Amino acid sequence: MRACLYIKDSCIVNKATLLYLLDKFKQGLCTAEEQQLLYRWLDQLEQEAPEQALLTAEEKQQVKNSMLQHILSATAPARRRLPLPLRWVQVAAAITILAGITYLLRLQLTPKQSAWLTQQNNSTAVQRLLLPDSSLVMLGAHTTLQYTRNGRTIKLLQGKAFFDVRTNPQQPFTVESNGIHTTVLGTSFSVAAYKQLYACRVTVITGKVQVHNYGILTPAQRITIPAAERTALRDSVALPDALAWTSGTIMLRNASLQELLYMLQEQYGVTSHTQLNTQQGNYTLRLQAAMPLEQVLTIIEKISYKPKIRFRMQQHQLTVY
Known part of the structure; x- marks a missing residue:
């Protein structure tokens, strides 16, 4: 030099x-x-x-x-x-x-060791992760999250995850997704972060959960925070429905066409194109995640109405009409 x-x-x-x-x-x-x-x-x-x-x-x-x-x-x-x-x-x-x-x-x-560890599930199968504090996480298809070395602070970057949190009154457990913070002491709940659909969706299975400035949720309660605005939608869910994906089951209830197409994208890796209004639709279905895509598309075509839809598949491009 x-x-x-x-x-x-x-x-x-x-x-x-x-x-x-x-x-x-x-x-x-x-x-x-x-x-x-x-x-x-x-x-x-x-x-x-x-x-x-x-x-x-x-x-x-x-x-x-x-x-x-x-x-x-x-x-x-x-x-x-x-x-x-x-x-x-x-x-x-x-x-x-x-x-x-x-x-x-x-x-x-000397470069400092990163304070965050990253976990990615690039498959369509559910992946299990045991955090350093012994809390259990189940990652859905194509989910990415980061967590601190003590395991009590999580960043959900994309996808959905179920958390069974080990109780520690001295150290709250926090999940952040798109700026929304969910805090608990010891409970089980799921968080989903799909920017195309919403900023954050939190569903409580057991215990109580504090969601940012939106209040406390109790078992079988869910809150959905849209990406465009912060007007939250609170509703109730059936716990078997909320937990279905953790056992390899695809469960949609009263879903819009947008949610349906996004599910197909996440589960089967296809992209979709349509001129239909994706905010319409009222789809309810329960399928095994291992079911072939062609069979799933056939079932959806049969049950669809308002609008009635058809699929045309070319390579990995799905046209909906």
Whole structure:
């Protein structure tokens, strides 16, 4: 690495450059110009403006303490103390101090371990996940979520998940989906986040759940928060219906054409095109998720009305008319 790449106007411009020079100094490989740069930086440690400093105030204090301890211990009692600021002319002292600075910089330059772990279910089968706190999660088809290392905070990025939460009164369990926070102490519930359909849908199986600013839900209650606005729809659901997907069953009740087509997309990986009004429809069906797509489409055609629909399949493109 050439000096012009890491030095600007005879100044050290970043921590990576400083660490590079410190390593060279300790190995005795610095050029005379590089040594002068280091000495100049050390002399100006006290004069740095906070917004320009390479070290924080706390780091500076640690460096100063190390400097003072080393120099006082290395100075004979009979010798006259040098006035502050001290000049950096004793190589042994400099190496000791630079070693301390290098350690501090290495701590900052080491990439921090991510606070979030990611779990993806790229299949159409339900996937089970045991969180670090022993809470159980069941991920629906094509679902992605993130969770903290203690397992008590979840981000549902896409899809749906069922949570059976281990009780911990001292540490609430929180699920965030599209800005909506659901908080519990110990219960079981499901959360769905399909941006094309709604921002968030929470269904409670057992216990009580606090959903953002929308109040408390109890068993068999559901809240759906649209993506476009925050006018929430609360209703009741049959618990077997709410849990059907966790056992590999497709369950729709009074679903719109939009919800029906989205289910086909998630379960079978098809895209759809239609000129029909997708907000219409009132579809109720219960199917096994393992059922072939052709058979599912035949059943839907038979039960559909208002509007009556037909499907035409070409490769993975589904035309609805």
